[in-house]
Amino acid sequence: MQPCGRLGRNLRGSRTAEGVPCHRRPGSAPVFANPQGLSPVRGEANAPAFVRKCKKQCAFKLRNVTKRGECMETVLLNGRDDAFIRAVEESSGQVVARCYQCGNCTAGCPMSFAYDYSVSQVMRLIQAGQKDAVLSSKAVWLCAACNTCSQRCPNEINVAGVMDACRQMARREKKFAVRAMRAFVDAFLDSVKFNGRSHEVGIMALYMLYTGRVWTDVELAPKVLPKGKMPLLPHRIKGRSEVAAIIDRYKQGLSDPERVRARLAKDAGAESGKGKEAVS
Amino acid sequence: MSKATFGYFPGCSGLGTSLEYERSTRAVCRELGLTLWDIPDWNCCGSTPAHTVDPVLSSALSARVFAQGETAGIRDVVTPCPSCLSNLRNALEHMEDELFAARVEALTERPLEAGHSVKSVLQVIVEDIGLDKVKERVRRPLVGLRAVPYYGCLMTRPEKIMRFDDPENPQSLDLLLQALGAEVLPFPLKVDCCGGSLGIPVRESVPRLSGRILELAGELGADVIVVACPLCQMNLDLRQGQIRAKGLDYTVPVPYFTQLMAYAFGLGDEEAAFKLLAEDISPAFSCMQRRAGEIKAEEARVAALAAQKAAAKAGRTGSGQSQAKSAGAAGGEA
Ligand code: SF4
Ligand code: SF4
Numbered sequence: 378m379q380p381c382g383r384l385g386r387n388l389r390g391s392r393t394a395e396g397v398p399c400h401r402r403p404g405s406a407p408v409f410a411n412p413q414g415l416s417p418v419r420g421e422a423n424a425p426a427f428v429r430k431c432k433k434q435c436a437f438k439l440r441n442v443t444k445r446g447e448c449m450e451t452v453l454l455n456g457r458d459d460a461f462i463r464a465v466e467e468s469s470g471q472v473v474a475r476c477y478q479c480g481n482c483t484a485g486c487p488m489s490f491a492y493d494y495s496v497s498q499v500m501r502l503i504q505a506g507q508k509d510a511v512l513s514s515k516a517v518w519l520c521a522a523c524n525t526c527s528q529r530c531p532n533e534i535n536v537a538g539v540m541d542a543c544r545q546m547a548r549r550e551k552k553f554a555v556r557a558m559r560a561f562v563d564a565f566l567d568s569v570k571f572n573g574r575s576h577e578v579g580i581m582a583l584y585m586l587y588t589g590r591v592w593t594d595v596e597l598a599p600k601v602l603p604k605g606k607m608p609l610l611p612h613r614i615k616g617r618s619e620v621a622a623i624i625d626r627y628k629q630g631l632s633d634p635e636r637v638r639a640r641l642a643k644d645a646g647a648e649s650g651k652g653k654e655a656v657s
Numbered sequence: 658m659s660k661a662t663f664g665y666f667p668g669c670s671g672l673g674t675s676l677e678y679e680r681s682t683r684a685v686c687r688e689l690g691l692t693l694w695d696i697p698d699w700n701c702c703g704s705t706p707a708h709t710v711d712p713v714l715s716s717a718l719s720a721r722v723f724a725q726g727e728t729a730g731i732r733d734v735v736t737p738c739p740s741c742l743s744n745l746r747n748a749l750e751h752m753e754d755e756l757f758a759a760r761v762e763a764l765t766e767r768p769l770e771a772g773h774s775v776k777s778v779l780q781v782i783v784e785d786i787g788l789d790k791v792k793e794r795v796r797r798p799l800v801g802l803r804a805v806p807y808y809g810c811l812m813t814r815p816e817k818i819m820r821f822d823d824p825e826n827p828q829s830l831d832l833l834l835q836a837l838g839a840e841v842l843p844f845p846l847k848v849d850c851c852g853g854s855l856g857i858p859v860r861e862s863v864p865r866l867s868g869r870i871l872e873l874a875g876e877l878g879a880d881v882i883v884v885a886c887p888l889c890q891m892n893l894d895l896r897q898g899q900i901r902a903k904g905l906d907y908t909v910p911v912p913y914f915t916q917l918m919a920y921a922f923g924l925g926d927e928e929a930a931f932k933l934l935a936e937d938i939s940p941a942f943s944c945m946q947r948r949a950g951e952i953k954a955e956e957a958r959v960a961a962l963a964a965q966k967a968a969a970k971a972g973r974t975g976s977g978q979s980q981a982k983s984a985g986a987a988g989g990e991a
Contacts, residue, residue, distance in 0.1 A: 487850035523810035523850040557858035565706035574701045575669040620700045632713045632760040
């Protein structure tokens with residue numbers, strides 16, 4: 378192929394250095410005409426428009442910046458927390474090392490617009506054992522659990538399950554990057570505990586109480602109240618004490634895997650002991 | 658058809674925000690000869706908040722539902738709500754694991770027997786009853802209604818657990834609506850997320866995600882978005898006013914598929930319960946009637962033309978060469 382003599386991108390799309398002609402067909406218009414040339418820019422003064430400045434005044438004035446205009450973060454790989462990786466893998470049942478960062482999950486994630494780290498970045502941070510970054514991220518709380526990521530992962534990782542596991546862990550470690558989310562979950566479960574069923578009006582009241590956002594969605598009330606679609610009183614079930622007991626036992630930690638495993642082992646031991654007695 | 662009796666789990670929203678779904682589902686199932694037995698004293702499945710906290714807690718709440726079913730001899734459960742379905746199904750799948758089952762039992766203190774199953778109402782109608790039977794029951798076909806089906810994210814995903822239809826391009830609701838006589842437009846966002854319960858804690862999520870769905874449906878010229886999930890319906894219908902305030906240009910009614918079935922089966926207003934929707938559905942029906950009129954007129958025109966041609970042909974062949982002259986005259990008239 379003949380070089381066209383103009384500066385720009387070569388056919389593979391990578392930039393050509395200053396003075397090096399690109400390899401497009403002669404006569405075709407340059408895809409990328411930049412008066413500054415396309416050499417790697419070092420000085421601030423030479424920066425073409427597409428290089429944005431990091432908004433945080435960090436040591437690197439010009440470098441790759443994210444959409445929000447911040448420097449890409451550096452992750453120290455020697456701070457890897459292996460116990461964290463194992464914990465995530467155990468509770469989600471997934472092998473996070475299988476993620477090869479294709480970004481399919483992020484591309485399909487409906488909540489990406491609100492995330493601080495995208496889903497694939499969260500996966501990478503888990504691989505790098507960055508416990509703090511993951512558990513204090515907004516992403517794990519904002520995930521809508523829609524399963525799009527799990528469906529589209531080419532490595533069949535249940536990514537939504539991994540997000541769920543991280544969120545549960547963040548909850549246990551009392552890290553609530555999105556407070557409103559926690560308030561909503563608490564309000565919902567309290568309603569279930571009181572009534573045995575969820576009750577919208579009660580949940581909204583509790584939610585407003587927990588967050589102080591008093592007027593959340595009240596403009597919707599005239600649309601539903603007259604139609605009887607939001608009963609003001611809850612439908613209580615007879616077995617509500619049973620439901621409350623489930624939630625209480627959970628809070629007491631009766632379902633902890635260690636505890637249950639120990640009990641199972643004890644039961645098995647007792648049974649085999651009995652068996653021996655019977656034989657002797 | 659395998660079984661005609663199912664245990665029924667309405668879900669909490671069935672008593673409140675999705676009253677219309679609940680009523681029309683019961684009516685439609687009765688029409689189709691399905692007997693629904695309510696699970697006695699059922700409790701909330703925990704929805705998304707419970708599995709946000711812990712899958713064991715979520716499964717324990719579901720396990721109590723199954724245990725309650727057991728007391729009434731119910732093994733096969735149907736539920737209209739995909740979110741309940743997802744929780745109940747996940748609980749059954751996870752409890753195959755012994756340790757997990759033991760952890761759940763530590764919370765419920767009610768051991769479960771084996772052999773439980775759970776399905777969605779849509780799945781039972783499409784798979785167990787069959788579309789032929791639905792077609793037979795149609796009294797008022799929805800000819801002329803332009804509908805887009807919206808499945809929501811939980812109905813078919815994750816694929817391995819839900820085991821129903823295609824996870825990215827499901828067809829069951831499309832086919833069902835076609836069986837009712839409606840014109841179904843291809844809808845690329847049929848399994849995209851509507852924002853779910855995040856509408857309350859993260860306010861911008863629903864206008865953004867549900868707004869996209871409403872906008873595309875409006876641009877495609879759909880009369881209705883047909884849904885199968887109470888949460889999607891609430892986001893698309895009840896919050897449509899909020900979304901319009903943020904710049905949406907369209908008004909699209911969002912009925913449940915069972916409401917349209919009830920209408921097509923010729924059931925009364927009480928069963929179809931269109932009055933309970935936040936966005937009025939009558940413009941959609943008047944569009945449907947106008948279009949149905951046009952379709953009928955067009956069909957009549959085509960039929961008349963065909964008849965004329967046939968007559969002309971018959972005249973030509975039947976009368977032989979001697980009357981070719983008059984046949985030619987008839988041809989000229991046509
Ligand atoms: S889709 Fe799967 S492999 Fe690709 S980045 Fe996401 S988790 Fe990793
Ligand atoms: S499950 Fe969560 S992370 Fe995955 S695509 Fe949905 S919102 Fe995004």
